[in-house]
Amino acid sequence: MKTSSEWSVLADPTMAAAKLAPHVTPGTAVRAMEPMARHTTLRVGGPADLYVEPADEASLVQVLAFCREEKARLFILGRGSNLLVQDEGFRGVIVSLKSPVFERVEWKDGRLVCGAGARLKTVAVTARRHGLAGLEFLEGIPGSVGGALRMNAGAMGSATWDRVEQIRSMDFHGNAVIRKPADLEIGYRHCEGLRGQIALECIFTGHPDSPEAIGQRMLEHSRKRWASQPAAPSAGCAFKNPAQGSAGKIIDELGLKGLRVGGALVSREHGNFIINEGGATARDVLELIGLLRERVREARALELQPEIEILEP
Ligand code: EPU
Numbered sequence: 001m002k003t004s005s006e007w008s009v010l011a012d013p014t015m016a017a018a019k020l021a022p023h024v025t026p027g028t029a030v031r032a033m034e035p036m037a038r039h040t041t042l043r044v045g046g047p048a049d050l051y052v053e054p055a056d057e058a059s060l061v062q063v064l065a066f067c068r069e070e071k072a073r074l075f076i077l078g079r080g081s082n083l084l085v086q087d088e089g090f091r092g093v094i095v096s097l098k099s100p101v102f103e104r105v106e107w108k109d110g111r112l113v114c115g116a117g118a119r120l121k122t123v124a125v126t127a128r129r130h131g132l133a134g135l136e137f138l139e140g141i142p143g144s145v146g147g148a149l150r151m152n153a154g155a156m157g158s159a160t161w162d163r164v165e166q167i168r169s170m171d172f173h174g175n176a177v178i179r180k181p182a183d184l185e186i187g188y189r190h191c192e193g194l195r196g197q198i199a200l201e202c203i204f205t206g207h208p209d210s211p212e213a214i215g216q217r218m219l220e221h222s223r224k225r226w227a228s229q230p231a232a233p234s235a236g237c238a239f240k241n242p243a244q245g246s247a248g249k250i251i252d253e254l255g256l257k258g259l260r261v262g263g264a265l266v267s268r269e270h271g272n273f274i275i276n277e278g279g280a281t282a283r284d285v286l287e288l289i290g291l292l293r294e295r296v297r298e299a300r301a302l303e304l305q306p307e308i309e310i311l312e313p
Helices: 012-025 057-070 120-129 136-140 145-151 210-226 247-253 282-300
Strands: 029-034 047-053 074-077 084-085 090-096 103-108 112-117 164-171 174-181 199-205 234-237 264-266 273-276 309-311
Touching: 012 029, 012 047, 012 057, 057 074, 057 090, 057 164, 074 084, 103 120, 112 120, 120 145, 120 210, 136 210, 145 164, 145 199, 164 309, 247 282, 273 282
Parallel strands: 047 090, 074 090, 084 309
Antiparallel strands: 029 047, 103 112, 112 199, 164 174, 164 199, 234 273, 264 273
16 A cells, blocks of 8 residues: 555646646646547557646746656657557656747757757758758658657758757756757767756757758658658657668568558558557557567567657556
8 A cells, every 4th residue: 555655646647737737837738648649640659647738948847846746757758759658658747848939940140949849840941941951851750859859860861960059958857958969978869968858949050052952852852751651650760770771671671561460560661660550559569569579580680679769657
């Protein structure tokens, strides 16, 4: 039995929402038992105890204080495009930086100042409008700036951190700091320096070029993407590429495209995508990930590492 000191208000999510709501700015969404399938591109995932979209930074600080006080787990959601929320959902608080303050993309002194919740596509399109080249690759990545920073998202031979001048981030106590790429440990699909930090804002740089030339490159990227990647719901590439090459190519060579568990299917267009054909559960996706890893291990003595973040319930 739990003692009263271990009891958290999150045992009753409706009560927890009512407790948090008076401390945040009006306009902040606070919802109990929010189905996360609504917030992931794979369209799977059970309920989060609490789901919050802070209207501003002050409200985010209040949510952090609430989590500390209630000893609640906290997860910061980007656009849910690289995430597997399990069928049991999440016992804790999920924060999404989706409000206008966090979604802003502003042109300032030849750079783009972006909130962590900004869509990467908006970043790419705004860069094109102002003749800022180098951010074309972000066009087709279905994520947010914060998520792209956290995992150093990349495509078409470029990666997010290649174009970052500086970021502002906050620790879980609400202290904000400005940091440069050199201050952080950055690698292929990871950024160690953001562990324990919430990205708030990012300044992207590039080099000048005509909007037409930039637009042309974006179009080429988009064509390549549509020709090689599925449009069905997915979480992007399921695995990081191993040193041996493209995980998708390896899965393809082993004849594993079309492999299925329940409603989860290995895309026939690109071997590194697991798609939700409709009605897939997180368990289906996890089993399929396990199956693919097993087959690749047996055939190639290779351990594929998931790129998708798997959230523990
Ligand atoms: N290939 C196959 N069969 C497949 C998939 C790929 O033969 O089923 C071949 C392609 O024909 C190509 C090579 O493998 O010759 C590489 O394929 P691709 O250009 O698609 O690149 P990738 O390494 O499989 C990476 C990123 C993608 C990104 C693309 C395009 C990773 C894990 N994946 O895929 O990123 O969109 O390059 O730049 O780094 C993601 O991170 O979620 C993601 C989708």
